Amino acid sequence: MRAKEDPSEDSELAQVLGRWEMEGAPAALDRRILASYRSEVAGRGGRRRSAWAAWPLPFALAFGVALLVLGFVAGRTMPGRAVPVRDEAVRVAQTVERPLVTNAILTGFVPLEEVEVRRRVPEVGDAR
Amino acid sequence: MTHVVPDARLLSAAAAGDEMAFLVLYERHRDPLFRFLRRYSGSAELAEDVTHDCFVSLIRAPSRYDPGQASLRTYLCGAGRNLLVSRLRHEGRETPMDDEAEGDLGRLEETESGPLDRVLAREVQDVVADAVARLPAFQREAIILFEYEELTLAEIAHVAQADVGTIKSRLRRARENLRRWLLPVRQKESV
Numbered sequence: 339m340r341a342k343e344d345p346s347e348d349s350e351l352a353q354v355l356g357r358w359e360m361e362g363a364p365a366a367l368d369r370r371i372l373a374s375y376r377s378e379v380a381g382r383g384g385r386r387r388s389a390w391a392a393w394p395l396p397f398a399l400a401f402g403v404a405l406l407v408l409g410f411v412a413g414r415t416m417p418g419r420a421v422p423v424r425d426e427a428v429r430v431a432q433t434v435e436r437p438l439v440t441n442a443i444l445t446g447f448v449p450l451e452e453v454e455v456r457r458r459v460p461e462v463g464d465a466r
Numbered sequence: 467m468t469h470v471v472p473d474a475r476l477l478s479a480a481a482a483g484d485e486m487a488f489l490v491l492y493e494r495h496r497d498p499l500f501r502f503l504r505r506y507s508g509s510a511e512l513a514e515d516v517t518h519d520c521f522v523s524l525i526r527a528p529s530r531y532d533p534g535q536a537s538l539r540t541y542l543c544g545a546g547r548n549l550l551v552s553r554l555r556h557e558g559r560e561t562p563m564d565d566e567a568e569g570d571l572g573r574l575e576e577t578e579s580g581p582l583d584r585v586l587a588r589e590v591q592d593v594v595a596d597a598v599a600r601l602p603a604f605q606r607e608a609i610i611l612f613e614y615e616e617l618t619l620a621e622i623a624h625v626a627q628a629d630v631g632t633i634k635s636r637l638r639r640a641r642e643n644l645r646r647w648l649l650p651v652r653q654k655e656s657v
Contacts, residue, residue: 343619344612346638354648355613358594360504362497367514371492372485374522379483 473538474531481528491538492521498615499542505610507550508599516553520546536624540617544625547607590651597647605640608633 473491480488499520503513520542524531531541598606607626611617623630645652 344634344637346634346641348641348645350652351641351645351648352613354590354651355594355598355609355644357590357651358505358598358614359591360501360614363500363517364510364514367496367500367517368492370514371496371518371521372489374518375480375485375488375525378522378525379485382483 472533474533477524477528477531477538481525488525495539495542496521498539499546502543502610502615503546503550505595505598505614506547506603506607507554508595512550512553516546516549519549536621540621540624543611543615543617543621544627547625551603593651594648597644600647601640601643604628605636605643608636609640609644612637 471487471490473494476487476491476494480491496517500513500517503516504510507513507516523545524542531538535541536544598609601609604626608622611622611625612619617625619630619633622633626633626636628636
């Protein structure tokens with residue numbers, strides 16, 4: 339089936355080529371590859387273990403920071419801790435709309451409409 | 467009836483640390499990969515090193531193998547071929563990948579006035595090995611994978627990162643070369 343896909347195949351030539359026999363891989367290669375495989379797998383396991391061993395400290399730090407951030411965010415948004423809207427409005431009003439004239443300043447003040455204003459007409463002899 | 471565990475499953479288990487799964491996988495693919503690399507490079511030492519590196523990188527990065535793309539054997543041959551080529555390049559021993567059969571035939575005829583004259587004194591096996599080794603690298607990998615490792619054209623195309631038409635062309639040119647170079651052997655065989 340494979341021969342049919344190659345029109346140039348030559349069975350006689352293939353037979354001659356077949357005289358070149360080749361032995362398989364040497365046993366030394368088996369030992370070498372197995373040693374490399376074991377080393378690779380062990381190294382990977384070691385890297386994994388060391389990664390786990392190194393994990394708790396950063397994990398604890400990260401966890402602590404995360405807790406702090408959560409606490410801060412929760413503290414700002416919890417209803418019991420929030421400033422009541424009405425009080426806040428009053429505080430703003432007290433700051434912004436502070437009266438310029440206080441009661442102390444008005445002591446002794448007489449409303450303008452109650453003051454009697456008399457116009458003094460100059461007499462003839464006054465000019466002298 | 468024997469139950470054959472798929473390569474992908476064995477690989478996944480081996481990568482997770484199952485040594486038995488690795489050994490089954492290794493024994494399944496060790497010899498074809500080693501033989502291909504040995505024939506392709508002409509060096510047992512290099513073939514051994516590259517076979518080793520192929521399996522180690524497979525365990526290190528098993529996700530690189532996609533069972534939907536190719537069989538593990540094809541994948542390993544492709545990985546081995548790439549490792550071998552880059553190794554040869556790095557060591558300055560790069561074999562020419564030139565695909566032009568005409569030029570190579572010319573070079574052979576000029577430099578090797580008659581290597582096959584000694585065919586009676588040498589073993590046929592050595593002569594065949596020499597002839598295959600003299601092929602340009604693209605033709606060599608195609609003929610080795612087809613004739614010795616019995617990969618399909620599509621699988622060879624996957625290994626060589628080429629299309630099937632190119633592989634057919636390389637095989638045709640490789641056979642043309644080998645027919646000429648191995649003529650004395652063929653004549654001797656037919657006597």
